Amino acid sequence: MPVAVELRNLRKRYDGGHVDAVDGVDLATEEGEYLVLLGPSGCGKTTLLRTVAGLEHPTAGEVVIDGAVVNGLPPRVRKVAMVFQSYALYPHKSVLANIVFPLKAEKLDRAEREKKARWAADLLGIEELLDRKPRQLSGGERQRVALARAMVRDPQVFLLDEPLSNLDAKLRAIARDELKRFQERVGTTTIYVTHDQAEAMGLGDRIAVMDRGQVRQLGPPVDVYDDPADTFVARFIGSPPMNLVKRGGTLVGFRPEHLMPAEHVQGEKVPLQFEVDRVEYLSGDRHVYGTVTGLGEDTRVIARLPSMMVGEVTEGSHEFAVSADRVRFFDEDSGLRTDPVRLGATGG
Ligand code: ATP
Numbered sequence: 359m360p361v362a363v364e365l366r367n368l369r370k371r372y373d374g375g376h377v378d379a380v381d382g383v384d385l386a387t388e389e390g391e392y393l394v395l396l397g398p399s400g401c402g403k404t405t406l407l408r409t410v411a412g413l414e415h416p417t418a419g420e421v422v423i424d425g426a427v428v429n430g431l432p433p434r435v436r437k438v439a440m441v442f443q444s445y446a447l448y449p450h451k452s453v454l455a456n457i458v459f460p461l462k463a464e465k466l467d468r469a470e471r472e473k474k475a476r477w478a479a480d481l482l483g484i485e486e487l488l489d490r491k492p493r494q495l496s497g498g499e500r501q502r503v504a505l506a507r508a509m510v511r512d513p514q515v516f517l518l519d520e521p522l523s524n525l526d527a528k529l530r531a532i533a534r535d536e537l538k539r540f541q542e543r544v545g546t547t548t549i550y551v552t553h554d555q556a557e558a559m560g561l562g563d564r565i566a567v568m569d570r571g572q573v574r575q576l577g578p579p580v581d582v583y584d585d586p587a588d589t590f591v592a593r594f595i596g597s598p599p600m601n602l603v604k605r606g607g608t609l610v611g612f613r614p615e616h617l618m619p620a621e622h623v624q625g626e627k628v629p630l631q632f633e634v635d636r637v638e639y640l641s642g643d644r645h646v647y648g649t650v651t652g653l654g655e656d657t658r659v660i661a662r663l664p665s666m667m668v669g670e671v672t673e674g675s676h677e678f679a680v681s682a683d684r685v686r687f688f689d690e691d692s693g694l695r696t697d698p699v700r701l702g703a704t705g706g
Contacts, residue, residue, distance in 0.1 A: 360390035360547045361424035361514045363410060368419035370405050378417070379405040381571030388563070390545045392538070396558040397568030398594070403551040406568075407517050410549065411440045424514060434463075439508035440517040445500050447492040447507075453479075454488040457506045478506040482540065497525045498533045505540070516541075516548040522557065534560055555595045559583065567591045586611075586686065589693040598645065598660045604690065605654025608699060611686040614645070614662035620679040622667065628653070628685055628701045632661070632678040637671055646671050650678070653701070 363386070370380040379402045387393045395403045408414040410421055412433035420427050428436050447456050457475040466474070479485045482502040492500055501521055508516060522530045522537075538561055541548050552558055558565045559579045566576045567590070575587040586592035592600040592611055601617065602609045620629055634648040646661040661678065663671065687696045 360545050362389045362391075363387045363515055363547060363549065364420075364422040365406075365410070366420040366422065368406070368409060368421065369417045370402075370409055370414060371417045378402075378571050380409065380416075382419075383571075383573055385566055385573060385576065387547055387549065390547055392541055392548045392550065392561060392563045394558040394562035394565045395549060395551045395568055396553065396555060396562075396565050396594070398553055401568045402571040403553075403568060404519055407440065407519055407549060407551050410515070411438050411517050412436050413440075437512070437514040438517055439511050439513035439515070440519065441501075441504045441508050441521045443520040443523050445492075445504035445521075447500060447503060449492050451491075452488065453484065453490050453492070453495070453503050456492070456503055457488075457510060460507060460511050474510050475506070478509040481509070481543070482506050496529070498529045501525070501533060502536075505537075509544070513546060516546050516550075518548060518550045520552055521550075523552075523554075530557075537561065555597065559595070565595075567594060569594075585695075587695055589688050592686070592688070598662065600686070601650075601657070601659040602688070603650060603654045603657040603659070605699075607690045608654075608696065609688040609690050609693075610654060610699075610701070611688060612680045612684055614660045616680050616684040617650075617659060617661035617678055618663065618667075618680075619671070620677040623679040623681050626682040627679040627704060628682055629677065629679045629704060632659075632676045634671060634673050634676055636673070639665075644671065 365383050365385045368380055368383045369378050371378045383406060395406060397403055405414060409416050412431060420429055423436055454475055457478060458471045461471045479488055482505060484499060484502050487495060487499060522533050525533055534557060550561060562579055564576060564578050565582050567574045567582060569590050575582050575591045582591055583595055589602060589609060596613060598614050600611045600613055602611045630653050631651045632648050634646055636647040638645040642665055644663045644665055646663060649656050650659050687699055688694060689696050
């Protein structure tokens with residue numbers, strides 16, 4: 359039965375630090391959930407994970423695993439397995455010896471240890487590699503060895519800290535998919551740290567978006583994408599990020615894929631004048647750069663148009679629009695979401 363992890367008003371300030379690396383986080387996973395911590399470098403993701411693992415002691419607050427407060431308990435008894443960015447495999451040991459290593463401290467005989475290692479290797483598809491040394495493996499294979507080593511301890515919780523960051527883009531996409539399917543099979547509660555929003559969107563049951571030690575928003579990928587709680591989340595998630603146009607004290611936000619030639623927008627729409635100055639061709643999309651006028655202050659924005667959808671978009675002035683129900687509003691000072699404002703929409 360998978361267990362849940364809960365953090366109650368967790369704080370961590372390092373010796374000599376002037377701010378809390380983790381600044382009052384309340385967060386609970388579901389049992390068996392894949393929770394992704396997403397945020398820019400330095401926002402406290404690793405610190406949070408290390409505090410759950412027991413490698414750091416919180417300055418305040420509680421870490422609860424499977425219903426019990428584990429503050430003060432050493433990492434080993436917490437039944438968590440952490441896989442770091444650098445896999446930290448023993449270079450001179452074989453893959454098998456690396457996987458078996460954490461079991462040495464447990465009262466298992468050699469045959470049982472090996473059986474367990476082979477079970478994990480089989481699950482991760484690395485049974486052919488058991489006699490090799492880490493340097494004879496690809497980055498993705500090393501990652502699987504590190505995962506297998508984490509698995510043999512029967513962890514109740516996986517803590518993964520950017521485990522894919524050493525892989526090239528192609529291998530990363532494959533490893534991401536593997537990791538997700540693997541987690542679905544074993545069903546172990548997983549907290550996964552990344553600064554890569556595409557990875558977070560692809561892997562997470564829910565995403566906790568962090569900034570400067572705090573959780574800005576927690577929700578399923580579709581929610582943080584479609585309904586960002588503030589401008590930080592709106593900009594951090596999505597590539598290119600959400601367009602934000604200043605209008606009085608309000609920021610009017612819309613995603614690049616929702617800015618389209620007016621004739622393609624169904625229903626009630628917010629019309630805009632789009633002065634296009636550059637078009638970038640990507641594989642399946644076009645990124646169209648320019649300035650919107652007439653909505654608020656003249657602002658540079660990006661539209662993302664599927665190549666198959668429209669004909670040529672050329673430099674110059676175009677009638678564009680955004681579907682009214684795709685527009686989001688934020689307070690300029692606080693950055694927080696606000697109630698919708700009427701923008702002189704037409705149609706519907
Ligand atoms: P990254 O994605 O770059 O790994 P992160 O989100 O994981 O970043 P942390 O490593 O948790 O961020 O760091 C959070 C803050 O705490 C940073 O400001 C960092 O400088 C500080 N910090 C981290 N470790 C220590 C330490 N051992 N002593 C003092 N300050 C630290």
